[in-house]
Amino acid sequence: MKLTSFKQKRAAETRRLYLLGNPNVGKSTVFNAMTGLRQHTGNWSGKTVDAARGKYTYNDREYELTDLPGTHSVNSGFSEESVTADSIADGGQNAVTLILADASALKRGVALVLEFLENRNGGAVLCVNFCDIAERRGIKINFEKLSDVLGIPAVGITAKKRGDINRLKELIDKNYDSLSKGTAPRRSRSAPEAQLKRAGEICAECSDAPASNTACGLADRVLTSRAFGIPIMLLFFAGILWLTIEGANYPSELLSRLFGYIKPYLAACVPSPVKGILIDGIYGTVTWIVAVMLPPMAIFFPLFTLLEDAGFLPRIAFNLDRCYARCGMSGKQCLTQCMGLGCNAVGVCGCRIMPDEKQRTIAVITNSLIPCNGRFAILISLSAIFIGSMVPDHLAGLMPMLCVLILICLAFAVSWGASLFFSKTLFRGGEAVFAMELPEYRRPEILKTLAVSLITRTIKIVWRAILVSAPTGAVIWLLANTTVGGVPALTRLSMLLDPAGRLIGVDGFILLAFILSLPANEITMPILIMGYTAAGAMTDAGSLSNLSALLSQNGWTLLTAVNMMLLTLFHWPCATTLITIYKETKSLKTLALSFLTPCVIGISLCLITKLLANAVLLIV
Amino acid sequence: MFLSEKNGVFPLNELDRGSAAVIAEIKAEPGGGRLAEMGFVPGETVQNGFSSPAGDPTAYLLGGCSLVALRNSEAKNILVKIIAEQKERCNI
Numbered sequence: 001m002k003l004t005s006f007k008q009k010r011a012a013e014t015r016r017l018y019l020l021g022n023p024n025v026g027k028s029t030v031f032n033a034m035t036g037l038r039q040h041t042g043n044w045s046g047k048t049v050d051a052a053r054g055k056y057t058y059n060d061r062e063y064e065l066t067d068l069p070g071t072h073s074v075n076s077g078f079s080e081e082s083v084t085a086d087s088i089a090d091g092g093q094n095a096v097t098l099i100l101a102d103a104s105a106l107k108r109g110v111a112l113v114l115e116f117l118e119n120r121n122g123g124a125v126l127c128v129n130f131c132d133i134a135e136r137r138g139i140k141i142n143f144e145k146l147s148d149v150l151g152i153p154a155v156g157i158t159a160k161k162r163g164d165i166n167r168l169k170e171l172i173d174k175n176y177d178s179l180s181k182g183t184a185p186r187r188s189r190s191a192p193e194a195q196l197k198r199a200g201e202i203c204a205e206c207s208d209a210p211a212s213n214t215a216c217g218l219a220d221r222v223l224t225s226r227a228f229g230i231p232i233m234l235l236f237f238a239g240i241l242w243l244t245i246e247g248a249n250y251p252s253e254l255l256s257r258l259f260g261y262i263k264p265y266l267a268a269c270v271p272s273p274v275k276g277i278l279i280d281g282i283y284g285t286v287t288w289i290v291a292v293m294l295p296p297m298a299i300f301f302p303l304f305t306l307l308e309d310a311g312f313l314p315r316i317a318f319n320l321d322r323c324y325a326r327c328g329m330s331g332k333q334c335l336t337q338c339m340g341l342g343c344n345a346v347g348v349c350g351c352r353i354m355p356d357e358k359q360r361t362i363a364v365i366t367n368s369l370i371p372c373n374g375r376f377a378i379l380i381s382l383s384a385i386f387i388g389s390m391v392p393d394h395l396a397g398l399m400p401m402l403c404v405l406i407l408i409c410l411a412f413a414v415s416w417g418a419s420l421f422f423s424k425t426l427f428r429g430g431e432a433v434f435a436m437e438l439p440e441y442r443r444p445e446i447l448k449t450l451a452v453s454l455i456t457r458t459i460k461i462v463w464r465a466i467l468v469s470a471p472t473g474a475v476i477w478l479l480a481n482t483t484v485g486g487v488p489a490l491t492r493l494s495m496l497l498d499p500a501g502r503l504i505g506v507d508g509f510i511l512l513a514f515i516l517s518l519p520a521n522e523i524t525m526p527i528l529i530m531g532y533t534a535a536g537a538m539t540d541a542g543s544l545s546n547l548s549a550l551l552s553q554n555g556w557t558l559l560t561a562v563n564m565m566l567l568t569l570f571h572w573p574c575a576t577t578l579i580t581i582y583k584e585t586k587s588l589k590t591l592a593l594s595f596l597t598p599c600v601i602g603i604s605l606c607l608i609t610k611l612l613a614n615a616v617l618l619i620v
Numbered sequence: 621m622f623l624s625e626k627n628g629v630f631p632l633n634e635l636d637r638g639s640a641a642v643i644a645e646i647k648a649e650p651g652g653g654r655l656a657e658m659g660f661v662p663g664e665t666v667q668n669g670f671s672s673p674a675g676d677p678t679a680y681l682l683g684g685c686s687l688v689a690l691r692n693s694e695a696k697n698i699l700v701k702i703i704a705e706q707k708e709r710c711n712i
Contacts, residue, residue: 104685107683107685108659196663220669224670224679230673314689321674321677431693433691434691434694435658435689438688438689
């Protein structure tokens with residue numbers, strides 16, 4: 001009892017802080033540094049679409065920090081529903097707002113402070129981030145003077161430094177009581193023009209900066225130039241793919257050998273009645289996922305995160321904007337697609353950055369046309385195993401990379417086509433705009449990025465895949481080993497689907513694998529392998545090198561492999577994504593369209609390749 | 621280059637690459653104040669930075685400190701005037 005009341009007292013005393021700032025001033029980084037949470041940061045504005053919340057304790061007092069989406073205007077920053085509700089509850093008082101600014105763009109931050117002081121109750125602390133970069137550029141800021149002129153505490157930090165974060169916490173702690181009392185808005189509202197002018201004056205008074213500017217660098221002129229812009233982007237992407245495929249090869253083989261080596265020892269420990277389901281069902285599926293999915297993901301996503309942190313993704317959106325404009329969309333859709341490349345459910349959430357409802361709906365529907373990492377790994381392993389084994393050795397590294405690159409380009413092209421179709425038919429109207437801030441290039445903290453990306457993205461996603469795959473593995477094993485009329489149930493099911501599969505150039509097992517992998521795309525391949533092995537072709541497909549043989553034995557041709565990859569790109573979103581789509585849009589129509597669009601596209605493409613293959617066979 | 625110049629005021633999308641101007645006026649836009657939210661307010665200096673490979677959108681250096689990309693269809697709603705003497709630059 002005593003403890004509860006103590007806790008309640010503590011909760012009542014929790015001091016509330018809001019984190020406000022212009023886009024891309026490192027709010028998420030400061031938020032993470034203060035709370036110890038791992039909110040994913042990205043070097044583009046609009047990355048934080050939700051108001052995130054976290055707690056920390058300083059000097060025995062508990063603080064709750066709310067991270068508001070980046071904004072150039074106080075009123076739009078506070079317009080988020082969740083935040084307004086809070087502010088109303090306590091009359092906008094008893095909270096302190098931490099206004100974050102970029103030292104290299106101090107004027108903007110000061111303008112935001114001036115706007116805040118005119119409009120809001122409660123006090124504010126100005127925190128100027130990226131002081132290290134500003135210092136290197138020769139910008140000197142007098143924080144004492146700044147604090148005097150603005151009438152609020154001001155501090156300069158570098159969010160990466162722990163000591164600086166502590167300094168910030170100390171400043172907040174010292175001034176919280178006097179600040180949170182809640183003062184009436186200071187002055188009447190003035191025009192933004194006057195505010196900006198005043199901000200400029202204050203900056204000139206309190207800081208000293210050299211007269212050159214660095215924001216328009218050589219890098220941008222090359223990366224967005226007519227001649228090099230798009231080729232460089234493709235080269236970058238091809239390079240990442242090549243590193244992924246080449247780099248994943250060896251650890252994959254090693255892992256699958258290791259798991260194969262452990263298997264008999266493990267089997268010896270398990271009582272024989274449950275040996276099949278535990279070892280062949282669950283162990284087989286889970287180890288396949290770890291061996292085949294983990295290495296490419298552990299290489300691709302950290303590399304991609306580095307590009308993201310460096311500020312490269314907004315430039316991709318910038319370069320490709322013309323394509324999106326033609327489809328009636330904003331180039332920001334490109335950012336949601338890049339998020340979709342990690343996980344479509346995340347991409348669907350990210351569609352909130354789209355400027356209007358129509359574009360948001362289209363972006364949600366077309367997001368799953370971009371392969372998420374689960375499907376991405378299928379593409380990589382299939383092209384490495386099947387396409388790689390069909391070409392001469394010296395091309396074995398290059399061909400799979402080209403193959404995956406072409407497939408990704410196809411996925412983007414198809415998503416543009418689908419967006420165009422929807423914006424011309426079902427969702428008309430509205431003018432598409434593209435107003436986006438291009439953040440400065442920042443040197444990413446390579447080691448930290450790699451570690452965080454590995455932990456937060458890769459391990460989490462693989463873990464989710466394992467959680468889903470273990471029970472599914474058991475069910476599939478049961479299906480594969482329960483005979484109905486002398487034939488395994490799995491084989492029976494696939495025989496039912498076989499005519500439909502043959503029609504689009506694949507087989508019943510492949511269709512069945514796609515249907516059964518609705519919970520998570522990662523388990524498509526294990527289901528397929530178990531289906532084939534249940535049919536009696538082979539007893540052990542654990543090792544990667546055996547897979548190619550297994551697939552060939554089951555009548556796989558180049559057409560089967562191509563159509564399998566096409567279906568991997570375009571079938572239907574996984575269950576998690578479907579649930580997210582419904583949660584985000586609350587519209588059954590959008591949900592149905594999200595399910596059917598990739599489905600129709602995939603089947604049509606497979607029919608086309610089947611017809612083409614038949615035509616080629618006839619001619620030859 | 622043809623400028624639809626009137627009292628020295630012309631739309632931002634006609635600003636030459638590399639040259640700077642001051643925002644004179646924001647015409648009514650469909651988004652409703654969205655440009656102002658991005659930092660396009662009268663009195664701010666704006667410089668044409670670079671264009672995408674297709675020539676549209678263009679990235680503008682706003683107030684010398686942030687880089688904002690706009691499509692020509694959006695930029696034409698922003699009226700600017702050339703700065704009288706030297707290129708004024710703000711680094712802060």
